[in-house]
Amino acid sequence: MNRVLFLVLLMPLLAGADDRFAKVEITAQHVAGSVHMLQGAGGNIGVSVGIDGTLIVDDQYAPLADKIVAALGDLGGDRPKLVLNTHYHGDHTGSNPTFGRTGTIVSHDNVRVRLVGQEDFERSGLPVVTYADRINVHFNDEEIEVIHLPSGHTDGDSVVWFKTAGVIHQGDHYFNGMFPYVDIDAGGNVDGFISNLESVVAMIPADTKIIPGHGPLSDVARLQENIDVLKATSTLIREKLETGAEVSDIAADLDLDYEGWSWGFITSERWVQTIQKNDS
Numbered sequence: 001m002n003r004v005l006f007l008v009l010l011m012p013l014l015a016g017a018d019d020r021f022a023k024v025e026i027t028a029q030h031v032a033g034s035v036h037m038l039q040g041a042g043g044n045i046g047v048s049v050g051i052d053g054t055l056i057v058d059d060q061y062a063p064l065a066d067k068i069v070a071a072l073g074d075l076g077g078d079r080p081k082l083v084l085n086t087h088y089h090g091d092h093t094g095s096n097p098t099f100g101r102t103g104t105i106v107s108h109d110n111v112r113v114r115l116v117g118q119e120d121f122e123r124s125g126l127p128v129v130t131y132a133d134r135i136n137v138h139f140n141d142e143e144i145e146v147i148h149l150p151s152g153h154t155d156g157d158s159v160v161w162f163k164t165a166g167v168i169h170q171g172d173h174y175f176n177g178m179f180p181y182v183d184i185d186a187g188g189n190v191d192g193f194i195s196n197l198e199s200v201v202a203m204i205p206a207d208t209k210i211i212p213g214h215g216p217l218s219d220v221a222r223l224q225e226n227i228d229v230l231k232a233t234s235t236l237i238r239e240k241l242e243t244g245a246e247v248s249d250i251a252a253d254l255d256l257d258y259e260g261w262s263w264g265f266i267t268s269e270r271w272v273q274t275i276q277k278n279d280s
């Protein structure tokens with residue numbers, strides 16, 4: 001197809017995408033110490049603003065980059081010097097190409113591999129510092145440990161632990177109050193996801209504040225409740241699948257017993273299918 005015609009046909013779609021983001025408002029919440037949480041559309045953003053400048057954890061979607069900068073400005077910050085990516089998904093790395101022009105993007109090795117593998121992903125958005133296991137960051141008087149978790153949400157996830165402030169950003173190793181997205185096609189695993197969460201609970205002090213990838217700010221007790229639901233529902237789903245129950249019937253039972261956990265992206269049915277796919 002003629003390239004110009006193709007672009008003309010595509011324009012209403014692109015305009016639709018912009019409209020969707022035009023209505024998004026970025027809200028900020030102080031968490032502890034220099035750390036704040038921003039919410040807009042896509043994954044929650046962790047922020048540290050202070051004497052060394054601005055560091056962010058994840059950066060939502062490309063059309064939101066200006067709004068994110070404005071929200072950072074309201075917190076006394078500026079364009080981020082450092083961007084830590086918890087994983088490669090587009091709702092966590094979408095503004096990388098913008099922020100990578102003036103800042104440094106840091107991620108697990110596999111995040112860079114997956115972003116490089118995406119056709120059209122802008123070079124300025126690629127991580128320039130990567131690690132296999134963990135990396136320490138010293139910024140704004142925060143001791144920050146970025147720790148890779150093996151095969152859980154994907155095969156390249158990390159949590160970002162602000163040890164001085166007593167805050168951990170879980171990336172998508174935490175959908176607070178929602179059935180989780182486990183990206184099995186990108187190396188994710190349901191049992192790995194649950195055991196990764198348990199290892200985090202064992203690692204952090206009980207009064208740590210927790211920024212989930214999606215959903216409201218949390219504490220350790222609430223994370224433990226989420227782990228309990230994931231263990232109970234995955235066990236229940238497996239038992240019922242073994243007896244030959246239909247996916248839709250299992251999902252209907254989950255809707256009754258775990259009201260509110262089904263949501264737009266990961267419905268009860270999709271959670272059952274995730275376990276099915278995980279075990280196949």
Ligand SMILES: [Zn+2]
Nearest residue numbers: 087089153172
């Ligand atoms: Zn994700």
